[in-house]
Amino acid sequence: MSSFRCPECGYTYSEELGDSREGYAPATPFAELPDDFVCPDCSVRYKEDFEQIVEQT
Amino acid sequence: MTVYTATLQNGAEISYVDRKRWLWLLSVTYPLQALLGILFHHLSGQQAWLLLPLALSYILAPTLDWILGEDRNNPPEEVVPQLNEDHYYRYLTYAVVPLHFVALIVAAWWASTQNLNWWAYCGLAIIAGMGSGLGINTGHELGHKKSRLERNLAKIVLAVPAYGHFWIEHNRGHHRDVSTPSDPASSRMGESIYKFALREIPGAFKRACEIEVERLNRKGSAIWSYENEILQSFAITAVLQISLILAFGWQMIVFLMLHNFFAWWQLTSANYVEHYGLLRRILEDGKFERCQPHHSWNSNHIYSNLVLFHLERHSDHHAHPLRRYQSLRHIDDVPQLPSGYFGSYLLAYVPPLWFKIMDKRLLGLSQVAGDLNNVNIDPDRRRSLFARYGQTDLQQTTGGSQP
Numbered sequence A: 001m002s003s004f005r006c007p008e009c010g011y012t013y014s015e016e017l018g019d020s021r022e023g024y025a026p027a028t029p030f031a032e033l034p035d036d037f038v039c040p041d042c043s044v045r046y047k048e049d050f051e052q053i054v055e056q057t
Numbered sequence B: 001m002t003v004y005t006a007t008l009q010n011g012a013e014i015s016y017v018d019r020k021r022w023l024w025l026l027s028v029t030y031p032l033q034a035l036l037g038i039l040f041h042h043l044s045g046q047q048a049w050l051l052l053p054l055a056l057s058y059i060l061a062p063t064l065d066w067i068l069g070e071d072r073n074n075p076p077e078e079v080v081p082q083l084n085e086d087h088y089y090r091y092l093t094y095a096v097v098p099l100h101f102v103a104l105i106v107a108a109w110w111a112s113t114q115n116l117n118w119w120a121y122c123g124l125a126i127i128a129g130m131g132s133g134l135g136i137n138t139g140h141e142l143g144h145k146k147s148r149l150e151r152n153l154a155k156i157v158l159a160v161p162a163y164g165h166f167w168i169e170h171n172r173g174h175h176r177d178v179s180t181p182s183d184p185a186s187s188r189m190g191e192s193i194y195k196f197a198l199r200e201i202p203g204a205f206k207r208a209c210e211i212e213v214e215r216l217n218r219k220g221s222a223i224w225s226y227e228n229e230i231l232q233s234f235a236i237t238a239v240l241q242i243s244l245i246l247a248f249g250w251q252m253i254v255f256l257m258l259h260n261f262f263a264w265w266q267l268t269s270a271n272y273v274e275h276y277g278l279l280r281r282i283l284e285d286g287k288f289e290r291c292q293p294h295h296s297w298n299s300n301h302i303y304s305n306l307v308l309f310h311l312e313r314h315s316d317h318h319a320h321p322l323r324r325y326q327s328l329r330h331i332d333d334v335p336q337l338p339s340g341y342f343g344s345y346l347l348a349y350v351p352p353l354w355f356k357i358m359d360k361r362l363l364g365l366s367q368v369a370g371d372l373n374n375v376n377i378d379p380d381r382r383r384s385l386f387a388r389y390g391q392t393d394l395q396q397t398t399g400g401s402q403p
């Protein structure tokens, strides 16, 4: 499970948690979000702009 | 006096004082101008005083913009985090929310109890609407933030002008599609504000509903439920406006219709001037380039920015939508409007004058370089504009189509 971050506003999509407000259930992989997904907070960055956060273990 | 200090990368200490700090109170009091007209009417007995706010917005504001000129100062980037965390600024945006309710209720009460002439009655309704239109600006600033409190306050204040769908439409629709042919809230070259209004007002409502229905469907929630964030705001509108009709009688229906329309008209005016003719390029992957500062018309005029929470620094706003109003920056070499918004609205209301001044500015922008193919053009005017400028329409010659 990874997290993906919007480079503009910092919104973070966690695959573990999903995003209940947006209707993405927990454990929904980022890859399964719609192709036209835009950042829910700023709307100016597209899915392919999101940066994967490297897990610190 | 609040002094922010920070250390630059080279180790130098800087200190910064926001000279506009207290002047932002103008944005808090500006929506109360209907009450100023009422006060002067009360003191003088002359109904014409009720129209005073028209002079404040359309004579005084453009004049002050002209006299006081522009402000190109930016806070140093190193102090912006402190400026954003200084809660004074956001308290001002919270404080305006109840004032919008007060302004509408007092204006409605005055209109229905003072035996006004028909023109004074309608004039007061229109002026109350212009004040509530500023509520869309307040909702705009609040709705762009991540905190639940600010988002809820946005929905509450948007109930006053009956524009509850704006928060979704603007953040999720307009910011995504800005300066593209499909955006109902971006005006096109050759499109008058009156034609634009007929596309923008219904188009924005439709897009907001589509975005919200899509979200509710993903969640598995009912459309007619409390979870529908458009309905949440319109429910407050219904309570407010039905209460006004019950309290002040059926003639309130005329008052509220004028009020609501002129509140929306304020937003239409702002949307019209903010992106006129600007067009984002299509990238190789078929998507539009990301929104850049040069995809918005900007104005640095001091006075009108101070009454609109810096809305006119629109280039930075679209490039960085979550940036707080006190931190928005002037950016060099971005499209500049000839005046602040109120003066620009007056130009827009006279379409031949608007086209004469703005088409020249538009074609002179470095990203357009005089080429109409780089402009968002009204399809009905496309052929005639290309003919007038003696240019070749690449969409015609390549048979290409717009997405």
Ligand SMILES: [Zn+2]
Binding pocket: A006, A007, A008, A009, A010, A011, A039, A040, A041, A042, A043, A044, A045
């Ligand atoms: Zn974002």
